Structure formats: structure tokens, C-alpha cells
Amino acid sequence: MREQLSWKVGGQQGEGIESTGEIFASALNRLGYYLYGYRHFSSRIKGGHTNNKIRVSTSPLNSISDDLHILVAFDQETIDVNIHELAADGIVIADSKFNPVVTEGYDVQLFAVPFTEIATELGTSLMKNMVAVGATSAILGLAPSHYQDVVEDIFLKKGASVVEKNMEAIKAGADYFRNEAGANMPDLQLAEADGKKRMFMIGNDAIGLGAVTAGSRFMAAYPITPASEIMEYMIKKLPEFGGTVIQTEDEIAACTMAIGANYAGVRAFTASAGPGLSLMAEAIGLSGMTEQPLVIIDTQRGGPSTGLPTKQEQSDLMAMIYSTHGDIPKIVITPSTVEEAFYDTVEAFNLAEEYQCPVILVTDLALSLGKQTVEPLDFSKVEIRRGALQTDEIPAREEKEYYKRYEVTESGVSPRVLPGTKNGIHHVTGVEHDETGKPSESPVNRQAQMDKRLRKLSNLEATFKQPLFVHAEHDEADLLVIGVNSTRGTIEEAMPRLEADGIKVNHVHIRLLHPFPTEALKPHIDRAKKVVVVENNATAQLANIIKMNVNSVQIENVLKYDGNPFLPNELYQACKELV
Known part of the structure; x- marks a missing residue:
């Protein structure tokens, strides 16, 4: 019995490769297995080779595997590109439609299964991926019934007949493989049933959940790989909590909208990747100078310029720290797991308000889009801290005496008030200003305000424990x-x-x-x-x-x-x- 194995499905983008992996992995997750997935895909909507590699284990894991045990191929390119990963006892299950062949010199088992033909006989060739899932279940000794709940979750909205047809396709694939092909691979060891319901999610979903949990009710963003799933998550979830998402014309607008919403008292954020972060540089400075909270999610990808939009890289580190002109306080957080992505997103909103500065939470493509098993989250750890936001009544002052929004304090953090608050009137400007926000070029004031801003983070390590x-x-x-x-x-x-x-x-x-x-x-x-x-x-x-x-x-x-x-x-x- 195997304690773990690695499975990969590949084909042309737009062929249902992602859904094949999703159904396979979701069923195993519900059975109690731990999973770690990584998608290789092209920067186009349709066409180009794509694959989804999923590692399955009876114990926790946090990385993709070196080798591969089962390769499901919908075209010859999948075999040619990925066969070098297959272990000595590896198996290739390929659609017989394209007459698959194994590259010379590789000692692996090849099984040609008529995915497309079986699916067509059942009503539509689109179900060939479900036939492939069935063939995989036969190899692993899993009953087709294990996929029932997952198929219902995905297809029931299209009608019970659609669920039934897809389950027929899974069963047909399993029956064909069991009766016509057969494979010499030991069954996967049963997962331990500990009663826990673990999530199976990508880092971007954890970030979205973290933002909602932190009380964020507004997101402004422009779609970009690999950050778009955060925006998609928030579009689905925020309306349930009275919030909204705006798709802006560019990342500059997204960042300034988030600053404006935070100024009005709404916890707001934006999410992008390296190219978008470059466009936000001036607005990040505006957040620093006006001392408005701002949370930015940067999902790193291959650069520079358009670079490799769908590939792994960690090359934004210097840009996140140093790209903004001038000197401002800035916090950069780098979670390393999906769980940390959730908790650190919540903390990013707290720190942004406590220190009244931009906070950038950084992931990379593998963390943003890699799907993995996540232990149940502990919501008792979540706390909301709004810093020096004044909610009590503000005492009246002499006529024309403004509120000292940028008061020089020992901590470097000034009192903050929401617009419209009685006796809280003050200026807000991106130029240097005095304690009331009124523009000032006084050398004494400039040094006092600069020193105040820069000492904000002197005790951050005590806060970020x-x-x-x-x-x-x-x-x-x-x-x-x-x-x-x-x-x-x-x-x-x-x-x-x-x-x-x-x-x-x-x-x-x-x-x-x-x-x-x-x-x-x-x-x-x-x-x-x-x-x-x-x-x-x-x-x-x-x-x-x-x-x-x-x-x-x-x-x-x-x-x-x-x-x-x-x-x-x-x-x-x-x-x-x-x-």
C-alpha cells in the first residue's frame, strides 16, 4: 500500500484539464487525504499545453513532489513534456484517440483508454475528463461513488440529469480500465479518519477569506495573473456582507480608490502583481504622506515587464521595499503557507490602521495559485484593532482652529478621525503639511513631521510577534x-x-x-x-x-x-x- 503518490493531468488549455484535477483532488480531500497541487498553464485563454500536478498523502505536505506516478494525457504533447518525471513504476493513461506512444528509453506502463469515444457514446465528448477520472479511480482502488458529492456540488445547478451523466462517465472509465486494461500499481493506503473537515484551497482564496474576516468591505482592483482569483472571491462574497468590488481602469485608480475608502473609514484594499505594483508606486507614497491605511496584496510572478505572467518567481522583493520615491514608513509581510496567508491578511489590515501606513502582503505564484489541504482555521485568533481612530466625542476648539490630524507624538502615530466627525475638520494633502494638514515648507516642520512618520515602526517587532x-x-x-x-x-x-x-x-x-x-x-x-x-x-x-x-x-x-x-x-x- 502506498502512503503517497503524485498524479498529473495534462492537455491543451481550455480542454477541462483544471476541472479534471479539481474533481480528482476534491474527492480525495473529502476522504481525509492531504494534497498539494501546482498548475502549469500558458498566458492565454485557450490553447497551449497545461497540466495540473497533485500530490496525495496520508500525512501533511507542503510541496510538489520530485517524481510522478500517474500521468493522465489528453494529447501526445503531455506525454512528451512530462514523461521525464515518471517514476520507474509509473503509469501513463492516455486517450486512445491520438494513438499515444511513449518516448523511447522510458520504462513505464502505457494504457490507451478511449476517453473521447466513451464520453461521446454517453452523450457528449465534453465528459472525456470524467472518464479519465474514473480510470484513475480504478488504478487507486477507489470506488466511483467517492466522487458523487463533488460532482453534485459542481453540476447539480445544471440539473440532476447532468449529475447522473457525469457519474456514468466516471463509472464507465473505471469499468473500462478495470476490465480492459488493468494496471500493476498498489492501492493507495486509506487516509486516517480523524473527523476533521479540512479545506482544499489556494492562497488567493485564503487571502480573500482573510480580508472578509478582517472586516474589509471594499476592494478596488484591475484583473491580473496571478491575483485575479482574489478579486473573483471578493466579488462573490462581499455583497453578502454589504460590501462591494470595483474593477477599475488600471492599478493607479485601484490604489487611490482604496486610499480614499480607508480615509472614509472603510477597511479597503487592492491586489495585483509586479506590473501593477509598479504603477501603484506614486499612490503608495500618497498613503505614506497622508498617513492613510492601505493594504496591497502583491502576488509575484515572472518579470520584468509582462515577463512570465503564469510562472513562479520571487523578484519583487526590492521593489516592494524601495520603489516608492521619498522616505515613508512601510510594512511588508511575507506568509509562507495558505494558513499564514489567511492570518497575515487579517493582521495586515490591523497594522495598516495601527500604524497609518501602507502594508504590502506578498505571495508568489506557487502560494497564490497552488491548491493544498488546509487545517481548520481558528477564528478565535482573529482580532480587529483600529489603532488611534477616535470614536469618542472630540472637544470643540476655538474658531478656525483645526483638528491636529498630524499631531507630532512620541509614538509617531497621530490621532485619526473620520471625515464628517464633529470638531474633526482638517486638511488632507500629498504635500508636506503641519499638524492640521495645512501645506507647509517650513524646515523645522518638515523635519518634525518626517521624524514623526519614520519612528512609527520602531516597535513593530513587538506588535508583529x-x-x-x-x-x-x-x-x-x-x-x-x-x-x-x-x-x-x-x-x-x-x-x-x-x-x-x-x-x-x-x-x-x-x-x-x-x-x-x-x-x-x-x-x-x-x-x-x-x-x-x-x-x-x-x-x-x-x-x-x-x-x-x-x-x-x-x-x-x-x-x-x-x-x-x-x-x-x-x-x-x-x-x-x-x-
């Missing part, structure tokens, strides 16, 4: 591996392999990128013989940020920037060579 994820069991490590965002699961899987070779490994993952948690990280660096920074970019941006904040640290870089995420084995090999 977990700036690092730490897995460090050794007082003196041969290697300290540092990463950010989705590389966490891959590092965690590579570590036991290194330990088995006698290499002592500690692991730290950065969760607060700016202001950088120097004091929290430095002790771990001091306890390591060698520091390795793993990141998906070409210029070692994370490593350089560490060097800027930790004196005299020597770093070995492990970089990957071909558009694909790290695999556990390649990370293991790269780290082993550095010892």
Missing part, C-alpha cells in the same frame, strides 16, 4: 537555510534528507520582510557555520536584503529563475554541494 518561522533544533548548525514565501515546504522536505547524510540543518523563513527583523534573525545566523538563502530570482534579492540588515554575514545563494518552483531533491542536492 512572529516575524520568522523557525525550525532550528541545533545549537550549532552546519547549514542555516533561509527562504521566503512558498519555498518553505520544499526546504522542510529537503532537510531530513540532509540530516540523514549527517548534515545539521536549521531553517528560518522570513515572515516580516520590512522593517527587517534583524534582532530575531541574527542569533540563528551566529549559530551556523554556513548560511544558504534559497529564492526564485536571478539577483539574490532576499540575500542582499539580509546583507543590508545583518553585518558581516557570508551567504551562499541557491537561485532558480526558470519559471518553475524548487523541487525537494534539487534543493537537497544544491545544499549538499555547499557543505
Whole structure:
């Protein structure tokens, strides 16, 4: 019996590849298995090779696998492109319609199944993906009935007959494979039934849920890969809570609308990717100067320019910290799991209001769009903190004396009031201003206001209490591996392999990128013989940020920037060579 395996379906974009993976994975998730999925897709609406790789296990996992056990192919290109991943006992199940062949030199089992023919006989060739799901269930020893609830959830709105037809297709695929093909692969070990209902979701959905939970009721955004699912989630959910989403003409408008909504007292945000973040740079400065809360979600993808819109990269790190002109306080948060994406989104809204500054929550494509099993979320951990927002009655002042919205305070955070509040009148402007918001070019005032803004974040580490994820069991490590965002699961899987070779490994993952948690990280660096920074970019941006904040640290870089995420084995090999 297998404790885990890796399954992949591939074909042309628009052929139902995503729905095939969704149905397969959702059924297994409901059976109690842990899953981790990663989609490879083209930056076009239809056409071009796409595949969905899903790892299935009886225990938790947070990365894609090195190899592949089952490949479901709807065209020959899928076999040619992906066969190198197949393990020695791997299986290819392909639609017999295209006369599939296995590339010479690969010792794998090939089973040609008439997906399209069976589906057509049942009423429509569109159900060929359901036939493929049925064939897969036969390999794994799963009954077609396990897919019933999932199929009903997806198709019942189209009528009971549609559900019945799709279930017939799954059963037909399973029957054909069992009776006509057969495969020599052990059944998948049963998942332990612990009674928990785990979610199966992408990082973008966790961010959307986090925003709703945090009390956000307005989102302004422009669609862009890989952030669009956040907008789609909010379009579905916000109206249920009296909120709304506006699709703007561009990212500049989206960012300024979010600033305006926050000024009016509504928790608002926007979400984009690298190109959109570039357009928002001036508006981010406006948030900093006017001291208005602002939450931005940046889902990193391959750059520069249009770059690789649908591929993995972590190359926005410097841009998020330094792209805005002038000096303003800014917070950059980098969750590394879907669960963290939820909790950190809630925290981003709290920090934006507490420190009255822009907060950027950063993911990467693998975390944004990778679908994985998520433990039940603990909503008791959620709290709403609105900072220095004044809700009590404001005392009257002398005539023409304005409210000191930008009062110079020891903490750097000024009292905040919503527009229309009695006795709270003040100016708001993007130019330098005095305590009431009135424009001022006085050198004394300029320095006082600048110092006030910049000391806001002096105690942020006390507020953001977990700036690092730490897995460090050794007082003196041969290697300290540092990463950010989705590389966490891959590092965690590579570590036991290194330990088995006698290499002592500690692991730290950065969760607060700016202001950088120097004091929290430095002790771990001091306890390591060698520091390795793993990141998906070409210029070692994370490593350089560490060097800027930790004196005299020597770093070995492990970089990957071909558009694909790290695999556990390649990370293991790269780290082993550095010892």
C-alpha cells in the first residue's frame, strides 16, 4: 500500500484539464487525504499545453513532489513534456484517440483508454475528463461513488440529469480500465479518519477569506495573473456582507480608490502583481504622506515587464521595499503557507490602521495559485484593532482652529478621525503639511513631521510577534537555510534528507520582510557555520536584503529563475554541494 503518490493531468488549455484535477483532488480531500497541487498553464485563454500536478498523502505536505506516478494525457504533447518525471513504476493513461506512444528509453506502463469515444457514446465528448477520472479511480482502488458529492456540488445547478451523466462517465472509465486494461500499481493506503473537515484551497482564496474576516468591505482592483482569483472571491462574497468590488481602469485608480475608502473609514484594499505594483508606486507614497491605511496584496510572478505572467518567481522583493520615491514608513509581510496567508491578511489590515501606513502582503505564484489541504482555521485568533481612530466625542476648539490630524507624538502615530466627525475638520494633502494638514515648507516642520512618520515602526517587532518561522533544533548548525514565501515546504522536505547524510540543518523563513527583523534573525545566523538563502530570482534579492540588515554575514545563494518552483531533491542536492 502506498502512503503517497503524485498524479498529473495534462492537455491543451481550455480542454477541462483544471476541472479534471479539481474533481480528482476534491474527492480525495473529502476522504481525509492531504494534497498539494501546482498548475502549469500558458498566458492565454485557450490553447497551449497545461497540466495540473497533485500530490496525495496520508500525512501533511507542503510541496510538489520530485517524481510522478500517474500521468493522465489528453494529447501526445503531455506525454512528451512530462514523461521525464515518471517514476520507474509509473503509469501513463492516455486517450486512445491520438494513438499515444511513449518516448523511447522510458520504462513505464502505457494504457490507451478511449476517453473521447466513451464520453461521446454517453452523450457528449465534453465528459472525456470524467472518464479519465474514473480510470484513475480504478488504478487507486477507489470506488466511483467517492466522487458523487463533488460532482453534485459542481453540476447539480445544471440539473440532476447532468449529475447522473457525469457519474456514468466516471463509472464507465473505471469499468473500462478495470476490465480492459488493468494496471500493476498498489492501492493507495486509506487516509486516517480523524473527523476533521479540512479545506482544499489556494492562497488567493485564503487571502480573500482573510480580508472578509478582517472586516474589509471594499476592494478596488484591475484583473491580473496571478491575483485575479482574489478579486473573483471578493466579488462573490462581499455583497453578502454589504460590501462591494470595483474593477477599475488600471492599478493607479485601484490604489487611490482604496486610499480614499480607508480615509472614509472603510477597511479597503487592492491586489495585483509586479506590473501593477509598479504603477501603484506614486499612490503608495500618497498613503505614506497622508498617513492613510492601505493594504496591497502583491502576488509575484515572472518579470520584468509582462515577463512570465503564469510562472513562479520571487523578484519583487526590492521593489516592494524601495520603489516608492521619498522616505515613508512601510510594512511588508511575507506568509509562507495558505494558513499564514489567511492570518497575515487579517493582521495586515490591523497594522495598516495601527500604524497609518501602507502594508504590502506578498505571495508568489506557487502560494497564490497552488491548491493544498488546509487545517481548520481558528477564528478565535482573529482580532480587529483600529489603532488611534477616535470614536469618542472630540472637544470643540476655538474658531478656525483645526483638528491636529498630524499631531507630532512620541509614538509617531497621530490621532485619526473620520471625515464628517464633529470638531474633526482638517486638511488632507500629498504635500508636506503641519499638524492640521495645512501645506507647509517650513524646515523645522518638515523635519518634525518626517521624524514623526519614520519612528512609527520602531516597535513593530513587538506588535508583529512572529516575524520568522523557525525550525532550528541545533545549537550549532552546519547549514542555516533561509527562504521566503512558498519555498518553505520544499526546504522542510529537503532537510531530513540532509540530516540523514549527517548534515545539521536549521531553517528560518522570513515572515516580516520590512522593517527587517534583524534582532530575531541574527542569533540563528551566529549559530551556523554556513548560511544558504534559497529564492526564485536571478539577483539574490532576499540575500542582499539580509546583507543590508545583518553585518558581516557570508551567504551562499541557491537561485532558480526558470519559471518553475524548487523541487525537494534539487534543493537537497544544491545544499549538499555547499557543505
